[in-house]
Amino acid sequence: MLKNKSLIDGVIDKFIGKKGALIPLLQEIQNIEKYLSRDVMKYVAEKTGFKLAQIYGVATFYTMFRLKPQGKHVIRVCKGTACHVSGANSILDSIRSELKLNDTDDTTxxxxxTIMVVACLGCCSLAPVIMVDDNTYGKLTPEKITNILKKYK
Ligand code: FES
Structure with a gap:
């Protein structure tokens, strides 16, 4: 049984039978679930007529889709040009070290x-920049990371 079945049914009803519906349908479901589980993808296949392989193909092709649960707090680490030249890699290393994450894990x-690397957060003059949930932190140094993350623990 899906936790958010009635919300997911509402999304399916909104998109069913519409051309080009699969991506926005999956986006809305991911907004509800925070990721696309195998059970959710199977349910969407049963309810919509899309083949499970087609849904899985879309979910794995586009980087905007997550197939694993997302952490309570999302840390977006900008590695756009302005942030990259201002030390984004050392910021990312510092966050990974603080959270004891290896190079392949994205969630504690x-x-x-959960850590996500993004291309630009739209505030390049503050580089290097991260966002934790809806809060932006700029002009970062690796030394500032511990205190920032402490607020969310
Ligand atoms: S490049 Fe990092 S905010 Fe734009």
Missing amino acids: SDGLF
Whole structure:
């Protein structure tokens, strides 16, 4: 049984039978679920007539879709040009170290944080920049990371 079944049914009703519906349908479901689980993809296939392989193909092709649960807090680390030249890599290394994440994991084992690398957060003059949930932190140094993350623990 899906946790958000009635919300997901509402999204399916909104898009069913419409051309080009699969991507926006999956986006809205991901907004509800925070990621696309195998159970959700199977449910969408059963309800819409899209083949599971087609849904899985779209979900794995586009980087905007997550196939694993997302942490309670999302840390967006900008690696756009302005942030890159201002030290984004050392900021990312510092966050990974602080959260004890290896190079392949994006979510802490306690489910508190997920890291996402993004291309630009739209405030390049503050580079290097991260966002934690809806809060922006700029002109960062690796030394500032510990105090920032402390606020969310
Ligand atoms: S490049 Fe980082 S905010 Fe634009």
